[in-house]
Amino acid sequence: MTVLVRLLGSAAAGVVLFLSFPPRTLWFLAPVAVALVVLSLTVPGRDGRTPGLRAGASIGAVFGLGFFLPLLPWIGEYVGPVPWIALSVAESVFVALFGLAVVLVARVPLAPLWIAAAWSATEWLRSTVPFGGFPWGRLAFGQSESVLLPIASVGGAPLLSFAVALVGTALAAAVTALLGGARRRVVAAGLIAAVAIPAVGLALRPTLAGPTDGDRTVVVAAIQGSVPRLGLDFNAQRRQVLDNHVRETLRLADEVDAGRSPRPDVVVWPENASDVDPTRDRTAADEISAASVRIGAPILVGAVLANPDGTSTNSVLVWDGAAGPGERHDKKIVQPFGEYLPYRSFFRLFSSYADSAGNFVPGSGDGVVHTPVSAGSDAVALAVGVATCYEVAFDRAPAEAVAAGAQILAVPTNNATFGDTEMTYQQLAMSRVRAVEHSRTVVVAATSGVSAIVAPDGTVTSRTGLFDADHLVATVGVRSTTTPATTWGARIEALLVVVGAAAAVVGAARTVRRRREQGQGPNTDD
Numbered sequence: 001m002t003v004l005v006r007l008l009g010s011a012a013a014g015v016v017l018f019l020s021f022p023p024r025t026l027w028f029l030a031p032v033a034v035a036l037v038v039l040s041l042t043v044p045g046r047d048g049r050t051p052g053l054r055a056g057a058s059i060g061a062v063f064g065l066g067f068f069l070p071l072l073p074w075i076g077e078y079v080g081p082v083p084w085i086a087l088s089v090a091e092s093v094f095v096a097l098f099g100l101a102v103v104l105v106a107r108v109p110l111a112p113l114w115i116a117a118a119w120s121a122t123e124w125l126r127s128t129v130p131f132g133g134f135p136w137g138r139l140a141f142g143q144s145e146s147v148l149l150p151i152a153s154v155g156g157a158p159l160l161s162f163a164v165a166l167v168g169t170a171l172a173a174a175v176t177a178l179l180g181g182a183r184r185r186v187v188a189a190g191l192i193a194a195v196a197i198p199a200v201g202l203a204l205r206p207t208l209a210g211p212t213d214g215d216r217t218v219v220v221a222a223i224q225g226s227v228p229r230l231g232l233d234f235n236a237q238r239r240q241v242l243d244n245h246v247r248e249t250l251r252l253a254d255e256v257d258a259g260r261s262p263r264p265d266v267v268v269w270p271e272n273a274s275d276v277d278p279t280r281d282r283t284a285a286d287e288i289s290a291a292s293v294r295i296g297a298p299i300l301v302g303a304v305l306a307n308p309d310g311t312s313t314n315s316v317l318v319w320d321g322a323a324g325p326g327e328r329h330d331k332k333i334v335q336p337f338g339e340y341l342p343y344r345s346f347f348r349l350f351s352s353y354a355d356s357a358g359n360f361v362p363g364s365g366d367g368v369v370h371t372p373v374s375a376g377s378d379a380v381a382l383a384v385g386v387a388t389c390y391e392v393a394f395d396r397a398p399a400e401a402v403a404a405g406a407q408i409l410a411v412p413t414n415n416a417t418f419g420d421t422e423m424t425y426q427q428l429a430m431s432r433v434r435a436v437e438h439s440r441t442v443v444v445a446a447t448s449g450v451s452a453i454v455a456p457d458g459t460v461t462s463r464t465g466l467f468d469a470d471h472l473v474a475t476v477g478v479r480s481t482t483t484p485a486t487t488w489g490a491r492i493e494a495l496l497v498v499v500g501a502a503a504a505v506v507g508a509a510r511t512v513r514r515r516r517e518q519g520q521g522p523n524t525d526d
Contacts, residue, residue, distance in 0.1 A: 014066020034168025060099020064092030104507030121500030156489030214477025330363020
């Protein structure tokens, strides 16, 4: 197998991995993609040699480009191709590290296990650095329709990604053994492992909670007011965006009064529903108060709040009728190159859109806000965990909220700046993983779509279309129990990272020792 064939195979594997992601439901292609790239990295050529370190890094990088380039074009929907290509290349560097790791651990006993752990380690790394990381495209986030999805309830997104990778590495091991003429039991072992892991997911499915399971039920509503126009300047008509969400809330109130809909206990508006700061603008405050009074429920209002120092916070306010704003969640994980721009003077050299980035600052807190709801004749507080848009991609945001007592999760989001792209479906899939991970109903409220109600078992019980003004109402279970993933997810990921890194170190030591025994230097070439 020549280097060119290996590179073409890895590029094809990257495209196959992309095809496994939403809005397609081809989740089973993800382990196939992992198997293909591992085969490209480990199958000996005609000369009996396997790729060296440089070739391994190149194969990994090409695999990454084959995946990220078609996955992320929404990044450049309104700002041109440079940010999209730059981000894809940057993320592919981490996949190049995976290629290096595979080369190092391929000959270590139980290699499929260590290779899968190496994938977990590189996912963690790119979800952490630079600028806080970019978790988009983790294997777990392509599995919202998968038989493997229930594994997220045990170990969260990290364990789900590991499971997908392990199925792929087990398949690769079976194919390698078959091509190498190994005994049938070796081939069978790889195939059994590849089948056993999905069987675990199927066995866990009955343990997942249903839409109304819990301590009690509440009625939730998601409002999608839509926007006057798409693009970076959608908020040039900020007042119109606010009016749209007020109007849709009043339309829901009419349906409640007519008996066509139950009255919600809490209403969730999307991120940027009020870019007119309602804590400073009396007209905006009066509109929101009137909508809350009319619907007879508190509204979680996504708003941009201005700070005295010229910075802004991306916040969710609990707005309870005429009483006005109460508790709030300030977005803690703000998006680099969007909500703020690191090294602004440097990056404006590359794009005229650099100064379009905001000047948002991160908040603090545990991500939980409390809203009053009725329980019979009593009023009780409903603890809502908020993960605003970009935050849902990061494990720690929903995990901290649920650990702090969140009984349902809300994901207010604004996708209007990304147009008619796959981004909104990719993000919805993350919310579905979070629902299973923490056994919580997730209410997704989007400015322009897709809004959805997601049950704790990951099923979407209702959803809107793109670019429609619409609303969703559902009776959902309020849950206070936590899953093993909530408690152990971060520790499981840390263990996988340590195992993956340790395997690479062991593999490197074995390679150096073997080359010394052969009287040669390190094998860096193919």
